[in-house]
Amino acid sequence: MKKEGKAQIIEQLSEVVNEYPNFYLTDIEALNADKTSALRRECFKQNVKLIVVKNTLLKKVFENMERDYSALNVALKGNTAIMFSHTANVPARLIKEFTKAAKDKKNVRPQLKAAYVQESFYVGVDYLEALVTIKSKEELIGDVIAMLQSPAKNVISALQSSGQTILGILKTLEEK
16 A cells, blocks of 8 residues: 555544544454444444554554554554444443354454543453443433432422322311
8 A cells, every 4th residue: 555545544544533532442353244244234223433444554543643542552453443433332332242142252253452432541351341331421411310300209299299188188177
């Protein structure tokens, strides 16, 4: 590949890295064509952008970025595919679901190599479970709203039920 072509790829990858707040470095080398197609379809359904990259080009992208991504360099060995997502835990859930049926858990693919999620670095397959349980911004907002609504609902419920009790007592007294 010519130098101009490499520079263009580095520029395009830099734009994609800046566009998405979360990305996962994965190894999908051992997947056959059917499984790779299934993974790509599932990524498309989940709004995850999957790109296979050369490690040397990705290193150059990381070097040219404002943020320091050097913590991810140890994961840039072998075959590397990047899963970009706006939602933090979607790629982790996708990897977990896709590998659930595998019998050999050590050599299963896709395999998490590293991730940059919510401005933190996670290097190694051991972090997959932690990444699956990370809540997205929308989920956290929903939890906060539910917690804020709960006391108000309890007060309204108590007022309505006690109002019914007082009304019942007044009707009983009136009939006597």
